[in-house]
Amino acid sequence: xIEPSQCVINxxxxxxxxxxxxxxxxxxxxxxxxxxxxxxxxxGHDVAALARRVRDAGLRVxxxxxxxxxxxxxxxxxxxxxxANRTALRDAAALGxxxxxxxxxxxxxxxxxxxxxxEATGLLLAEAKTLGVKIAxxxxxxxxxxxRSCLTLMSEALRxxxxxxxxxxxxxxxxxxxxxxxxxxxxxxxxxxSIGAEHRxxxxxxxxxxxxxxxxxxxxxxxxxxxxxxxxxxxxxxKAGFHGSVETEIFSxxxxxxxxxxxxLRVVAQRLKTSL
Amino acid sequence: xIEPSQCVINxxxxxxxxxxxxxxxxxxxxxxxxxxxxxxxxxGHDVAALARRVRDAGLRVxxxxxxxxxxxxxxxxxxxxxxANRTALRDAAALGxxxxxxxxxxxxxxxxxxxxxxEATGLLLAEAKTLGVKIAxxxxxxxxxxxRSCLTLMSEALRxxxxxxxxxxxxxxxxxxxxxxxxxxxxxxxxxxSIGAEHRxxxxxxxxxxxxxxxxxxxxxxxxxxxxxxxxxxxxxxKAGFHGSVETEIFSxxxxxxxxxxxxLRVVAQRLKTSL
Numbered sequence: 001x002i003e004p005s006q007c008v009i010n011x012x013x014x015x016x017x018x019x020x021x022x023x024x025x026x027x028x029x030x031x032x033x034x035x036x037x038x039x040x041x042x043x044g045h046d047v048a049a050l051a052r053r054v055r056d057a058g059l060r061v062x063x064x065x066x067x068x069x070x071x072x073x074x075x076x077x078x079x080x081x082x083x084a085n086r087t088a089l090r091d092a093a094a095l096g097x098x099x100x101x102x103x104x105x106x107x108x109x110x111x112x113x114x115x116x117x118x119e120a121t122g123l124l125l126a127e128a129k130t131l132g133v134k135i136a137x138x139x140x141x142x143x144x145x146x147x148r149s150c151l152t153l154m155s156e157a158l159r160x161x162x163x164x165x166x167x168x169x170x171x172x173x174x175x176x177x178x179x180x181x182x183x184x185x186x187x188x189x190x191x192x193x194s195i196g197a198e199h200r201x202x203x204x205x206x207x208x209x210x211x212x213x214x215x216x217x218x219x220x221x222x223x224x225x226x227x228x229x230x231x232x233x234x235x236x237x238x239k240a241g242f243h244g245s246v247e248t249e250i251f252s253x254x255x256x257x258x259x260x261x262x263x264x265l266r267v268v269a270q271r272l273k274t275s276l
Numbered sequence: 277x278i279e280p281s282q283c284v285i286n287x288x289x290x291x292x293x294x295x296x297x298x299x300x301x302x303x304x305x306x307x308x309x310x311x312x313x314x315x316x317x318x319x320g321h322d323v324a325a326l327a328r329r330v331r332d333a334g335l336r337v338x339x340x341x342x343x344x345x346x347x348x349x350x351x352x353x354x355x356x357x358x359x360a361n362r363t364a365l366r367d368a369a370a371l372g373x374x375x376x377x378x379x380x381x382x383x384x385x386x387x388x389x390x391x392x393x394x395e396a397t398g399l400l401l402a403e404a405k406t407l408g409v410k411i412a413x414x415x416x417x418x419x420x421x422x423x424r425s426c427l428t429l430m431s432e433a434l435r436x437x438x439x440x441x442x443x444x445x446x447x448x449x450x451x452x453x454x455x456x457x458x459x460x461x462x463x464x465x466x467x468x469x470s471i472g473a474e475h476r477x478x479x480x481x482x483x484x485x486x487x488x489x490x491x492x493x494x495x496x497x498x499x500x501x502x503x504x505x506x507x508x509x510x511x512x513x514x515k516a517g518f519h520g521s522v523e524t525e526i527f528s529x530x531x532x533x534x535x536x537x538x539x540x541l542r543v544v545a546q547r548l549k550t551s552l
Contacts, residue, residue: 108503114462143419145460146487146503156462184421186390186432211422216492227384227422 002246002276004269008034008062010205010249011041014264015257020045021053023261028057030265034245036063037095039088047094054095062099062247063136063176063203064092069105070120071113071150081105082120089124092133098244099134099202101176106150113150122164125173136202137161138176141184143216154182154191161200171200177237178205178249180220183228192240201242206230206276207250218253222267223275234276246276278522278552280545284310284338286481286525287317290540291533296321297329299537304333306541310521312339313371315364323370330371338375338523339412339452339479340368345381346396347389347426357381358396365400368409374520375410375478377452382426389426398440401449412478413437414452417460419492430458430467437476447476453513454481454525456496459504468516477518482506482552483526494529498543499551510552522552 009027011020018026020041027035035054042050042064054061068084085102092100102121107113121135128135139157140149151157157175165173182188195201208226213219223230234246248268250256256264285303287296294302296317303311311330318326318340330337344360361378368376378397383389397411404411415433416425427433433451441449458464471477484502489495499506510522524544526532532540 108505110460110462110505141418142460143417143492146485146489152460153462184386184418184428186386186429209422213422216419229384229386 002272004031004272005033006245007032007272008036008245008247009265009268010036010063010065010247011038012065013248013250013256013268014261015253016040017257018261020050024053024057024059026261026265028059030262030269032265032269033059034062034247035059036061036065036247036249038065039091042091042095047091051095061095061097062245063101064088064095064097064099065101066138067100067102067104069103069148071105071107071116073107078116078120082123085120085124086127089127089131089133093131097133099136099174099176100128101203102135102137103140104137104149104151106145106147108146110145110150117150118160118164121160121173125164129172134172134174134202136174136176138178139181141181141216153187154185155187158191158195158200167198169198171198174200174202176203176205177201179228179230179233180205180207180209183209183233189236192236195240199241201237201240201244203244203247204234204237204242205247205249207248214254218251220251222250222256223248223271230275246272248272278548280307280548281309282521283308283548284312284521284523285541285544286312286339286341286523287314288341289524289526289532289544290537291529292316293533294537296326300329300333300335302537302541304335306538306545308541308545309335310338310523311335312337312341312523312525314341315367318367318371323367327371337371337373338521339377340364340371340373340375341377342414343376343378343380345379345424347381347383347392349383354392354396358399361396361400362403365403365407365409369407373409375412375450375452376404377479378411378413379416380413380425380427382421382423384422386421386426393426394436394440397436397449401440405448410448410450410478412450412452414454415457417457417492429463430461431463434467434471434476443474445474447474450476450478452479452481453477455504455506455509456481456483456485459485459509465512468512471516475517477513477516478520479523480510480513480518480520481523481525483524490530494527496527498526498532499524499547506551522548524548
């Protein structure tokens, strides 16, 4: 039984249908304790004022979504991508976010893409440590490997973390486990179990995989409406030492994004109680 | 430089727009040496006559597609699925096919599904050995994990093969490596390299991953039109000891399936020369 006050709403769940202050109020009104905003809602606004607005509503900021894609054939573009993420990291710190979520991008030369992401992550990790913000690498479902993420397997994300930071009791580089992206992976359990005492799980995102799925990007389901065994996954994540809050992130252009924010939030609160 | 005579046409590439005898003639006329038919073209027909027709056209049968999905909550249905595959194996033998392709099916309880597939594969392997036909397990892209295949990673397919058959110089259980399904996997190279002298690669299927992909089932691309590094993959497959023929299998409802068979086959022949 998970109470909304222990849970995070990722604002993508509400389809960006209102400015962030209104979203903050809706999330607080429905009893949730945490929020994860997106850069599109923050950049170009007074970040300090938004941070106050979150605090005044009684909320805390969990993650900040998400990185500019890293890989590029053009060295100047690669550097610009790193710099854009450095700026976003500073906003994450100003918001008081626990972590900055990295969706890393891709390239048809996957090996080059992976090497660039590893290099960029090293550069950003140094910045993150200075700022006191953590970085969460999010492996995406392999259906996005061509366009959105050369990082697909949880085992690889953990290898990258260990290579960049070594064994440490208080890591600043970790992973975001999004059920939608990793539920199918036969090595997921062993990957999560391998994390142990290092506490490298910084975020746990939930939604569901609908059958059939009309659109792999924006037809994700409400928890309980699909095939993902969220109870088992949540138990495994907790067993691996995760003490953070469950974050709901649902991309649903044809269903949940079309509903009033309060309705979607009420259903999320109910389903978190029954599906995890 | 790959000559068509060394290559296989999987009949799905032509969209099942004509009865198998006409497809056989088209494949032979364009200079290909091998064919992989589907059960929908064979069952209900005189299998011995079709086998003669293939031979008379100067072709050989590479694979036979594909298995009835295995997993079911209902024990009777599970047994019926195994029996359906036993019948298909006999047809594969009657056709003189090198191997029977297994796309294994799935279930929302992935662990149960995997256990059932492993059990069924063991039963079918005994039948296959008697018949002199090999079985090729085909891991599918994880986008199909909910509905079509609980088997997604090449590493897992190889583990299943080794567990079922042990080390052997002439395995009867192996894998079908389809570029579309596995190109994204960061562990693919090491999985393929691990095969070594056991010769467990029974088939190598090619097409391409289009960007953007309109439909993950039936919008696969002609070799060279997408992002898959087929040259590197083909080199790795050969290095692992594969001496079989490259098989083209393109599901393309809106493009190639709408073209005359001879046109599609000519383009396949050209692209095999330039893309691998």
